Amino acid sequence: MKNKYLISIVGPTAIGKTALSIKLANYFNTEIISADSRQFYKEMQIGTAAPTPSELAAAPHHFIKHLSVENYYNVGAFENDAIALLKTLHEEHQVVIMVGGSGLYVNAVTKGLDDLPKVDIAIREQLNTRLQTDGLEVLQFQLKQLDPKAYQSIAIDNPQRVIRALEVCLSSGKPYSSFLKGKDKVRAFKTITIGLTADRAIIYDRINRRVDLMIDEGLIDEVKSLQSKQELNALNTVGYKELFKYLNGEWDLNFAISEIKKNTRRFAKRQLTWFKKNEDTLWFDYSTPTEDIIEALMRGIKLV
Structure with missing residues (x-):
């Protein structure tokens, strides 16, 4: 072959x-x-x-x-x-x-x-709305509180990456970083x-x-x-x-x-x-x- x-x-x-x-x-x-x-x-x-x-x-x-x-x-x-x-x-x-x-x-x-959990679409839409109304820094702060490890490791200036991490945290009740593969x-x-x-x-x-x-x-x-x-x-x-x-x-x-x-x-x-x-x-x-x-x-x- x-x-x-x-x-x-x-x-x-x-x-x-x-x-x-x-x-x-x-x-x-x-x-x-x-x-x-x-x-x-x-x-x-x-x-x-x-x-x-x-x-x-x-x-x-x-x-x-x-x-x-x-x-x-x-x-x-x-x-x-x-x-x-x-x-x-x-x-x-x-x-x-x-x-x-x-x-x-x-x-x-x-x-x-990584095999990430299914995300609640309503949560994604809410985060996108907050991005538009409150700005990226508010979402960055929320991620820092929910998952400090992800906050340090992802491209924190990229809104899509921040929203992706947050939607997993909020949908699963677990840190986004806990799903990262080995x-x-x-x-x-x-x-x-x-x-x-x-x-x-x-x-x-x-x-x-x-x-x-x-x-x-x-x-x-x-x-x-x-x-x-x-x-x-x-x-x-x-x-x-x-x-x-x-x-x-x-x-x-x-x-x-x-x-x-x-x-x-x-x-x-x-x-x-x-x-x-x-x-x-x-x-x-x-x-x-x-x-x-x-x-x-x-x-x-x-x-x-």
Whole structure:
């Protein structure tokens, strides 16, 4: 039986993961799975740096703009969908590429999620309402009281992660952290993870220039078209929430853009912290020639 492989490309935002994924997909004549949870939504093209039409045409992609911001979709559903798709893709391709900066979604595929209890939908709706009316800090404080361990371990600045932990606590009566697994799920494929990185100053400069480019490409109009839906979870994310404040008259434009840059830099820092936890990741400078990365990959891949 031929071994099946998943090449998972991780790293901070704006580092060049999309470009590398296409080059590797072309080299291995295979397809790409996106594990970027922001790029699932068809209304969010510019602000999520989703692959362009030409990039999508360069290699087959999956989980790109396949949902509406009005659809509820979580990491558990993604795990199920991605594993089912991988089973199908591996029938035709010995190697499949996965790319994305959403660490929890990457882990869902490579390691599996914890078996969490069923959540009361009414509790989720109440928490989302409180997020809109009282703000994230109130929910963070509640989580700190109910589950200090989860408060210290999750991405506490991510509203969806905070709400997920709280809804489990409130639905089950037990700490969210008590459900976290001790070992990874067995997968039918071998994962090889490669990470792209750079000096912090370079990462931050690339982020700042990408935000300026997004503004030039029409991000403000994209956000304006979604203004009536700004309370939705999918839109409570960097690049959109700041411009909603501008469009709502709370901030001026220059300040909103500076906040997008600042919050994206913070996000990149959290991404690196998350991905550095995986000691098996093969790290490369963002400027490393693709040929060198392929050479390193081939040392762990046996093609038949």
